[in-house]
Amino acid sequence: MLWVDKYRPRILDKMIVHEEVAQNLKKLVSEQDCPHLLFYGPPGSGKKTLIMALLKEMFGPAAEKVKLEQKAWKIDAGTRTIELELAMLASTHHVELNPSDAGFQDRYIVQEIIKEMAKNRPIDSKGKKGFKVLVLNEVDKLSKEAQHSLRRTMEKYSASCRLILCCSSSSRVTEAVRSRCLNIRVNAPSAEEIVKVLEFIAKKESIQLPPEFAARIAVQSCRSLRRAILSFETCRVQQYPFVMNQAIPPMDWEQYVSEIASDIMKEQSPKRLFQVRGKIYELLVNCIPPEIILKVKLLSELLKKLDAELKHEVCHWAAYYEHRMRLGQKAIFHIEAFIAKFMSIYKEFLIATFG
Amino acid sequence: MGKRKTAVVCSTSPEEDAGRKQGSRSSSSKSFAAARKRTRGGSSQCGVGEISDKPPSRGAEAFARLSEDYCECLQDFPSTQGMQCSKGNELWVDKYKPSSPAQLAVHKKKVEEVKNWLRERLIASKEKFGNHVLLITGQAGVGKSAAVRVLAAHMGAELCEYSTPTPTLWHEHVHNINSGLSYRSKLDEFEAFVEKIGKYSLLSSSNAGASRKATIILIDDLPVTNGRVAFGRLKKCLTALTRFAQLPTVILVTEYHRTDNVPTSHFEELVSLLERAGAYKVAFNRLTVNSIKKVLSHICQEEKRELPSIQIDQIAKASCGDMRNAINSLQFWCLSPDNLLISYVSNSMDINSRVLSDSNKLSPIVGLFGHEELNCGTDFSYGRDETLTLFHALGKFLHNKREVMDQIGLELESLTLREKFERNPLKMDAPEKVLSQAYGKARPVTDFLHENVLDFISDGAIDDTWLVTSYLSDADCLLASSLLSHSSQKLTEMDDSQRVSQPVAASVAIRGVLFGNKQPLSSRWHAIRSPRLWQIEQSAQHHKNKLMVERFYFSNGFSLSLSQMVTDYMPSIKWLGSHTTDDNGHEKLIQCITTDLIPPADNFSSNTIESTFREKIEDDEIEDW
Numbered sequence: 003m004l005w006v007d008k009y010r011p012r013i014l015d016k017m018i019v020h021e022e023v024a025q026n027l028k029k030l031v032s033e034q035d036c037p038h039l040l041f042y043g044p045p046g047s048g049k050k051t052l053i054m055a056l057l058k059e060m061f062g063p064a065a066e067k068v069k070l071e072q073k074a075w076k077i078d079a080g081t082r083t084i085e086l087e088l089a090m091l092a093s094t095h096h097v098e099l100n101p102s103d104a105g106f107q108d109r110y111i112v113q114e115i116i117k118e119m120a121k122n123r124p125i126d127s128k129g130k131k132g133f134k135v136l137v138l139n140e141v142d143k144l145s146k147e148a149q150h151s152l153r154r155t156m157e158k159y160s161a162s163c164r165l166i167l168c169c170s171s172s173s174r175v176t177e178a179v180r181s182r183c184l185n186i187r188v189n190a191p192s193a194e195e196i197v198k199v200l201e202f203i204a205k206k207e208s209i210q211l212p213p214e215f216a217a218r219i220a221v222q223s224c225r226s227l228r229r230a231i232l233s234f235e236t237c238r239v240q241q242y243p244f245v246m247n248q249a250i251p252p253m254d255w256e257q258y259v260s261e262i263a264s265d266i267m268k269e270q271s272p273k274r275l276f277q278v279r280g281k282i283y284e285l286l287v288n289c290i291p292p293e294i295i296l297k298v299k300l301l302s303e304l305l306k307k308l309d310a311e312l313k314h315e316v317c318h319w320a321a322y323y324e325h326r327m328r329l330g331q332k333a334i335f336h337i338e339a340f341i342a343k344f345m346s347i348y349k350e351f352l353i354a355t356f357g
Numbered sequence: 358m359g360k361r362k363t364a365v366v367c368s369t370s371p372e373e374d375a376g377r378k379q380g381s382r383s384s385s386s387k388s389f390a391a392a393r394k395r396t397r398g399g400s401s402q403c404g405v406g407e408i409s410d411k412p413p414s415r416g417a418e419a420f421a422r423l424s425e426d427y428c429e430c431l432q433d434f435p436s437t438q439g440m441q442c443s444k445g446n447e448l449w450v451d452k453y454k455p456s457s458p459a460q461l462a463v464h465k466k467k468v469e470e471v472k473n474w475l476r477e478r479l480i481a482s483k484e485k486f487g488n489h490v491l492l493i494t495g496q497a498g499v500g501k502s503a504a505v506r507v508l509a510a511h512m513g514a515e516l517c518e519y520s521t522p523t524p525t526l527w528h529e530h531v532h533n534i535n536s537g538l539s540y541r542s543k544l545d546e547f548e549a550f551v552e553k554i555g556k557y558s559l560l561s562s563s564n565a566g567a568s569r570k571a572t573i574i575l576i577d578d579l580p581v582t583n584g585r586v587a588f589g590r591l592k593k594c595l596t597a598l599t600r601f602a603q604l605p606t607v608i609l610v611t612e613y614h615r616t617d618n619v620p621t622s623h624f625e626e627l628v629s630l631l632e633r634a635g636a637y638k639v640a641f642n643r644l645t646v647n648s649i650k651k652v653l654s655h656i657c658q659e660e661k662r663e664l665p666s667i668q669i670d671q672i673a674k675a676s677c678g679d680m681r682n683a684i685n686s687l688q689f690w691c692l693s694p695d696n697l698l699i700s701y702v703s704n705s706m707d708i709n710s711r712v713l714s715d716s717n718k719l720s721p722i723v724g725l726f727g728h729e730e731l732n733c734g735t736d737f738s739y740g741r742d743e744t745l746t747l748f749h750a751l752g753k754f755l756h757n758k759r760e761v762m763d764q765i766g767l768e769l770e771s772l773t774l775r776e777k778f779e780r781n782p783l784k785m786d787a788p789e790k791v792l793s794q795a796y797g798k799a800r801p802v803t804d805f806l807h808e809n810v811l812d813f814i815s816d817g818a819i820d821d822t823w824l825v826t827s828y829l830s831d832a833d834c835l836l837a838s839s840l841l842s843h844s845s846q847k848l849t850e851m852d853d854s855q856r857v858s859q860p861v862a863a864s865v866a867i868r869g870v871l872f873g874n875k876q877p878l879s880s881r882w883h884a885i886r887s888p889r890l891w892q893i894e895q896s897a898q899h900h901k902n903k904l905m906v907e908r909f910y911f912s913n914g915f916s917l918s919l920s921q922m923v924t925d926y927m928p929s930i931k932w933l934g935s936h937t938t939d940d941n942g943h944e945k946l947i948q949c950i951t952t953d954l955i956p957p958a959d960n961f962s963s964n965t966i967e968s969t970f971r972e973k974i975e976d977d978e979i980e981d982w
Contacts, residue, residue: 004930045921089905100918103905140918228921232929239933253928272814272822279811283893288927289901291920326830331837334890335807339830342823349819 006231009203012066014055018199019191019227020048027052027186031059038156038165040141040180042172043188046226049168052188053137056166060135061095068093077110084110096135102143109148112138116155119163134163141167142174153178190225193217199227200234207238215244222250255290256299263303270345275338282337292333296340297324304344312351319343449688450681453656455500455507462648462680463500463641470639472508478605479514479571488635489602494610494628495641498679501609502577504641514571519550519578543580544587544594551598554606574606579627592630599634608636643678646670652680653687662691748885750795751805754867755813755885757877758784780872788867789860799863803832804888806870815878828869835862 011017017024030036039056041049057065068091077084084107090099097119104111119134144152153176156165167183169175191199197216204211219237223230236251237244262281265274285295301320305313323340327333455461461468474491493501509516525533530540554574580591598606610628632638650673657664664687672690676683759781785791792802807829814822835858904922 004926006926046925226925228925232925236929236932251932253924254931255924255928270819271816272811272819273816275822275826276811280889283889287893287897287900289897289904289919289923291923294920294924323830326834329837330830330833332804332833332890332894334893335826335830335833338807339823339826342819342826345819346823 004232005203005207005235006228009199009206009231010051011055012058014052014059017048017052017055018202019195020052020188023052023186023188024055027056028059030184031056036060036164038160038167038183040167040169040172040175040183040185041188042169042175042185044190044226045170046223046228046230047188047190048227049188050139052186053166053168057096057135057137061093065093065095068098075111075114077114086111096137098137098139100139101148102140108144109151112144112148113151113155116159116163116165119159133161135166136163137166137168139168140170141179142169142171146176149176149179153182156182191227192225193220196220196223196225196227196230200230203231203234209238210243212244212246214246215248219250222252255285255288258285259295259299260303263300263307266304266341266345267307267348270349275342275345278341279334279338282334286334292327292337293324296320296327296333296337300337308348309351312347315347316344319347448685449656449660450684453652453659453684455503456510458507458511460652461500461504461507462644462652463504464648467639467641468504468508471504472512474637474639475508475512475514475573475605479512479573488599488637489605490599490631490634490636491605491607492610492628492631492636492638493607493641494612494638496612496643496678498676498681498683499641499644500680501611501641502575505573505575505607505609509573509575512571514573516573516575518575519547544590547580548590548594551594554598554602554604572604574602574604576606576608579608579610588626592627595627595631596634599631599636644680645678646673649673649676649678649680649683653683656684656687660691664691747795747797747802747805750791750797751802751809751885752883753785753791754788754806754870755809755883757813757871757874760784780875783871788871789864792863792867797863799832799859799866800836801888802863803829803836803866804890805885806866808888808890809883809885810870810874812883813877814874815876818874818876821873821875824873825870828873829866832862832866832869835865 014024014028041053043049054065070089071092072087072089075084075086075088077086086104086107088099088101088104088111090097092098097115099111099115101108101111101115116136119136141149141152152165156179165183167175167179172180172185172187197213197220200216200219201211201213203209204216215237216234219230219234223233233250237248240251241248258281262278265278265281268274282295286292297320301317304316308316319340323336323343326339327336330336458468458472471491471493478489493505495501506516524543525540533540579595595608608631610624612624628638650669653669653673654664654666657669668690669687672683672686676686760783761781810825810829811822814825838858901919904919
């Protein structure tokens with residue numbers, strides 16, 4: 003088992019980061035009435051860990067006994083029936099799924115599942131009707147229609163089921179849904195917190211971790227705890243005992259993107275664009291989400307090397323094409339348009355400054 | 358006739374349908390009867406042409422005898438079907454069949470090539486020649502069979518044609534089964550025929566009398582195959598034919614237009630297969646307008662009809678190089694000469710043409726406009742719709758040929774654009790029209806343009822590149838809006854806005870490419886690639902599905918989102934996998950994950966789309982359209 007999973011805190015009391023949030027959640031559950039919850043925060047900040055711990059707090063160890071179901075749904079949508087298959091993790095008390103996997107048909111899934119869960123709700127030991135919890139991941143990727151239907155069903159079936167929504171950015175969740183939930187912001191852990199976690203793991207694994215090295219890992223992880231632990235483990239495999247100037251292996255795709263960025267900076271021509279296209283294809287084949295390529299990595303790599311006066315314009319175009327990418331169908335068209343635009347801007351700049 | 362016989366009808370005249378020239382008809386019927394008699398003898402030495410497909414059972418033989426008698430009776434009647442049309446208004450296509458090599462409309466060199474080939478084989482048929490198969494390809498109506506017939510007659514050779522058996526109807530089949538006959542597919546019969554040719558060709562020529570003429574076998578009609586297995590059999594059969602044929606054999610293959618919804622790769626496969634097997638290939642090119650015009654005016658003379666030359670010109674143009682179509686059109690046009698409308702139209706056209714020819718001299722641009730007007734104004738009620746291959750159309754878009762500037766500056770004074778928006782007029786029809794001729798669909802066309810356009814932009818023009826890519830990005834957004842209805846596979850539900858968005862997207866993509874590429878590279882040879890994107894999407898989808906399934910097992914009961922998995926987990930796992938560890942637990946996990954999750958790299962390259970499209974593209978040169 004990877005360390006990320008091995009040292010994931012299972013109960014709210016053992017949380018190292020977000021202790022305060024964990025305590026609040028505990029209080030919330032102990033009062034028996036739990037509202038719908040919306041967790042949001044950057045990737046690697048511990049949302050899912052919190053949710054799992056919360057579920058355990060609510061239902062005891064039964065919540066941990068999950069099994070994978072590949073469930074086929076037959077949904078009657080007026081004129082036709084839609085058949086969908088969706089994988090979900092389910093225990094006796096909760097169901098967890100990624101409705102956005104269903105693509106544009108997500109709204110049917112959301113409605114149908116909640117309806118079904120409301121139908122057969124569990125009865126607790128005292129004969130009182132309990133509730134089931136539905137964990138929905140990546141709510142921000144749901145379509146507008148799905149979010150609307152989510153809103154209605156949340157109200158209708160709130161007696162029998164609770165929703166826990168999880169997303170990285172709350173801005174893409176509609177106001178209506180947000181206002182019906184208790185919003186819980188999960189911050190990205192600070193470098194100190196990450197170091198604390200790394201030291202905790204080092205102690206458990208009985209590894210000597212020099213504090214400077216831990217700090218370096220923390221910095222390079224971009225405040226993602228998951229990333230930090232993963233690279234800690236790779237470093238451990240790479241070389242142990244640690245040396246001071248040990249290189250921390252970067253993610254291979256990130257390295258690839260920075261290669262692309264330097265390609266773009268070096269030459270601006272259709273031919274180069276064509277080569278770059280081939281490299282981006284490589285990334286897409288490996289399912290790296292195109293938004294992440296464009297926004298998170300490529301842009302920041304380019305900005306690093308860019309003259310200050312161009313930064314604003316380049317950011318503008320990156321945002322423009324990221325939006326386009328959401329509207330459009332094939333990401334490569336838009337990424338390429340952005341790169342072409344960047345090349346054009348950059349070339350103009352080079353000619354203006356150096357003649 | 359209940360019993361169908363596959364027989365090869367021997368005839369010296371170019372056509373064997375009981376039709377016209379009395380002399381040739383009687384001779385052909387004689388040979389026909391002779392052939393029959395031989396079969397009746399029940400000998401195993403059948404003539405070249407014959408395939409006796411019946412089992413040697415007595416009942417069948419008796420039946421065959423009956424049917425033969427019946428046939429002979431039929432032939433004593435003066436022609437049955439041919440009669441009605443032979444009374445004066447025979448189809449001109451048949452009436453004016455070429456009778457000498459000089460009359461053939463096909464290019465002389467090609468005729469000469471075929472002729473030489475045939476002569477070599479006929480004279481030296483005793484000697485060992487490597488191959489005895491000639492393959493003639495060409496569009497419908499260029500005169501492939503006409504050429505072979507004329508040349509055979511010219512050289513005094515006898516032409517034996519493999520006539521395809523008439524297809525069986527279902528109730529006939531039921532009837533046959535009841536009477537104890539088993540069904541044989543056309544392919545079976547063709548196979549049997551090929552086998553016979555290989556075995557008996559020499560026998561027959563020695564058998565059928567001393568002063569027998571040289572024989573040429575003509576296969577005009579390859580059996581239609583459906584599915585891989587049948588096609589494989591046909592291929593095998595043809596290879597055998599080219600290897601073992603001992604008489605000169607001519608195979609005609611009609612070239613079809615490649616549109617994306619008709620799987621015509623069979624045609625190419627067959628041709629390349631035959632060539633590989635050693636057949637000599639002659640490709641008949643499309644007929645030129647001039648050669649069609651020559652034939653048409655010749656016919657007009659013969660028929661003593663006066664047609665304005667512009668008329669003939671138009672018919673010739675509208676026929677798209679299809680002689681048969683052109684002659685039919687001509688006959689149709691001349692059907693009712695008293696029709697006032699026609700004379701009116703032709704008059705007006707006369708004037709039109711005069712104006713045109715004048716203006717043509719003046720400036721090429723007016724000529725261009727005039728031409729367009731002509732095309733839309735006097736649309737024919739007949740003639741073939743011109744089609745283009747998709748590659749042809751793409752070539753037009755990508756090469757982006759334009760009129761030379763200068764004169765236009767004066768002409769279009771009223772319409773002043775800023776310099777950066779100015780472009781020379783296109784050297785083609787409206788892009789939408791070209792696209793519709795190629796039956797292009799928006800999505801594939803956009804993908805093709807996206808894949809290939811970068812090759813056509815001159816090297817320094819990065820601004821143009823951006824312009825083109827931004828238009829393609831627009832087109833993609835437009836296409837995405839029609840995605841929903843597409844994937845629900847209910848085209849009827851598609852509402853109007855979506856139906857419009859498809860062609861609009863195509864238009865944006867094409868015009869974007871045309872407009873954006875300000876200084877296209879001078880035309881040189883370019884292969885058009887099929888979009889690599891398709892292949893990428895497929896393997897990405899494949900990969901994704903795999904990950905989707907695996908991700909739940911990944912971290913015991915803790916579901917990860919796909920992007921987390923791909924961006925964080927996978928790289929570290931891959932990395933860990935590449936460095937051996939002393940930690941056993943690690944290794945196991947990593948091994949099981951890496952073997953399951955990371956598809957081998959060559960998975961990507963061995964893709965079905967790739968391989969099928971490669972072939973299509975390799976031989977599709979778009980140099981100069």
